Amino acid sequence: MGEIFVLAEHRQGELRDVTFEMLGKGQELAATLDAPLVAVLLGHNVDGLATELAKHANLVLVIEDEQLEHFNSAAYQQVLARMITERKPGLVLMGHTSYGMDLAPSLATQLDLPLVTDCVGLEFEDGPGAQPLAVREMYGGKVSAKVAFSQAGTYMATARQAAFPFEEEGEPLGGEVVAVDSPLTDEIEYRKFLEYVEAAVGDVDITQADVVVAVGRGIKEGENMALVEKLAEALGGVLAGSRPVVDAGWLPPDRQVGQSGKTVKPRLFVAVGISGASQHVVGMKASSTIVAINKDPDAPIFKVAHYGIVDDLFKVVPALTAQLGG
């Protein structure tokens, strides 16, 4: 088996958590497969990041280019296509993130490689010519699927964020940092990075609240929001929501909890009518106490909640508000 490539994901000078999660998983696979773990870093002035990565990989390949200062899937694809063709790694792992989702499918297609996206599990069968098997979720986490790849020299997978644990323990691997020439020549005209824009900030910072009451799709209509707002008031907390509620315009974007919104760690998090899709859970699972109210007993939110009520929110929320004196 060839090298295991992990694409280092970084933004505005910092490595993203998913990078370390993938290196953790990569180390485990590298040990099983007796293959070197290689962190692949594309960027501009990224020596510091390379040093950091070297602790967690056997080798760090750095491609330095002005055009790689910000992520651009067009530039990344050109660089990685050449590296994969030349080095023929056994596995290429990247994050199922705003970067990986924009890059992995087109790269795999260009190189005619099998790709499984949004993996929550990845194992190789025993023996030589080992084939990978991935586990991923379907139907919003209600069904899991075991997926096989067609036979190939290089397999590609994207890893769900926060699905693979990373523990900063053990001896640093102390990998060598090696610079690789950038294949980029002329500026890429067909897709250009312009700037980053921060989402507008409102009057309430939900990341600072002790109590967060979050609303999900189960609320059905915008006019029902008042019900949950009263509960938030009675608890002295702030109102937040999952993606569907923000998409529907019932809450401003800065109240969104989850991967594309905010990460909160309040003392109490009450999830009202939230199913618990992984993109939401990643933004609230570190809360000290989590209470979930949902009429679907199979809702994945009960996997992270400490206390659960399986009932109609339209009955439970007013009752709870009344008991709190609201």
Next chain:
Amino acid sequence: MDIVVCVKHVPDTTEAEIAIRDDAGQLGWHGIKREGLVFDISEADNYAVEEALVLKEEFDGAITVLTVGPEGADETLRMCLAKGADQAVRLTDERFEGSDSFATARILSEAIKDMDYDLVLTGVQADDDGAAQVGVTLAEMLGIPHAALVVSTEAEEDEDKMTVHRELEGGLHEVLEIELPALLTIQTGINEPRYASIFGIRKAMKKKIEVLDLDDLELAEEAVGEAGSKTSLVKLFIPMVTAKATILEGSPEQVSSELVTIFKNEGVV
């Protein structure tokens, strides 16, 4: 601006109980029991259709909606026509069955490659498989630039490029400029999808949905279905619910009073 929108007709499973069919292994990616499930356009695709309608209102042009799926998918195509799409194409063939994201993108690309278009839109991901793979794969097959996770678009008359915002993590957006024709995968929340008018629905009933099969596309049988796929489903299973939650039981009043006690004990109220 001529726009092609790829849509998927999927079961709404947000509040439904899901069961795996005994013969799931032979059904490829569609091994859940379908009885009692309501099918509709996949959520992100609905936003993609709306984005096409908004762009058409501003810049004129024609909208073609496409789907790979069975006859039942006509329901979704008709709804797109009712909202203002100009043409609908359904790609249906028994030999397509078992296609993964790659093979599905292959089918779509064969149907789209000879069309006139400035923009191809898809949803970021489908509600059923959640792979987020067909759109960006399709762009590569068509040989056009792409941007995934688009939450805002700005175009100008007769310009051969567009400015789009991509959604990054943590509430950050990336602004980029992309040359047309291009493919964008559209994220939910980018706009407010409209409802079809009664007049629109009536008009759509009269429109013809074009149906194309493998032979019409001049694709080899090996390029689609399981043979044309790069991944295959080994097994579907209901994940073990390691329910960590202590489930409180009783009437709404009883569970509320129990919760208030818990809140007091944990010092939150």
